[in-house]
Amino acid sequence: MSIFLDSAQIDEIKRALQLSFVGGVTTNPTHIARTGRPGLEVLTEIVDLVDGPVFYQVTAHSLAERLDQAWEAHELRPDKVVIKIPGTTENMRLVAQLSEAGVECLVTAVASPAQAYLAAQVNAEYVAPYVNRLTRQLGDGVAIVRDMVRILNGTQTQVLAASLKTMDEVVATLLAGAHHITLPLDLILALGDHPFTQQAIEEFNASMQSTG
Numbered sequence: 001m002s003i004f005l006d007s008a009q010i011d012e013i014k015r016a017l018q019l020s021f022v023g024g025v026t027t028n029p030t031h032i033a034r035t036g037r038p039g040l041e042v043l044t045e046i047v048d049l050v051d052g053p054v055f056y057q058v059t060a061h062s063l064a065e066r067l068d069q070a071w072e073a074h075e076l077r078p079d080k081v082v083i084k085i086p087g088t089t090e091n092m093r094l095v096a097q098l099s100e101a102g103v104e105c106l107v108t109a110v111a112s113p114a115q116a117y118l119a120a121q122v123n124a125e126y127v128a129p130y131v132n133r134l135t136r137q138l139g140d141g142v143a144i145v146r147d148m149v150r151i152l153n154g155t156q157t158q159v160l161a162a163s164l165k166t167m168d169e170v171v172a173t174l175l176a177g178a179h180h181i182t183l184p185l186d187l188i189l190a191l192g193d194h195p196f197t198q199q200a201i202e203e204f205n206a207s208m209q210s211t212g
């Protein structure tokens with residue numbers, strides 16, 4: 001069970017890696033566009049920093065071009081780059097071909113257990129449901145995660161839950177059985193803190209001071 005950072009900002013990635021529990025980085029085309037730099041240039045810098053997997057999405061118009069993009073990204077660091085491919089029926093051919101060739105793939109933006117089932121048929125390593133977006137658009141993103149986990153039971157395909165916006169949503173998603181989560185830096189930084197703990201620390205510190 002890994003926690004990934006959802007970002008392509010180098011300063012955020014460096015900060016997250018200092019924490020020692022962040023297992024890799026998920027990028028998406030929006031994150032990459034925000035850097036104002038070419039995607040492969042950003043990806044190269046990220047894989048040099050991160051020990052674990054770095055997820056990179058293909059965006060080209062045709063299937064053949066997306067396949068070329070996938071190979072180009074994979075060949076930068078075959079041991080680290082995981083190719084993100086949006087979950088369409090047509091794209092499953094791409095996932096099948098890449099998986100068969102030993103390239104790890106994540107089927108992204110999946111909204112239904114049927115898409116997750118199909119991703120498992122073509123040996124995707126991961127599927128990524130966007131929990132908060134699913135709740136806003138379809139009603140209950142956590143329930144969709146729960147169904148995906150059930151349908152993927154016994155396959156090699158794991159649920160990497162994305163688009164998590166609050167701590168309650170993170171906990172509900174983990175309780176629904178998500179194998180991995182990806183979070184923005186602010187949520188990662190908040191994971192280990194709680195006002196109760198802070199209050200206890202302050203009380204203990206006050207006790208120490210009163211006894212000299």
Ligand code: E4P
Nearest residue numbers: 006026027028130133162163
């Ligand atoms: C997943 O890898 C995506 O980067 C991301 O979490 C998408 O969701 P958001 O734009 O709602 O955060």
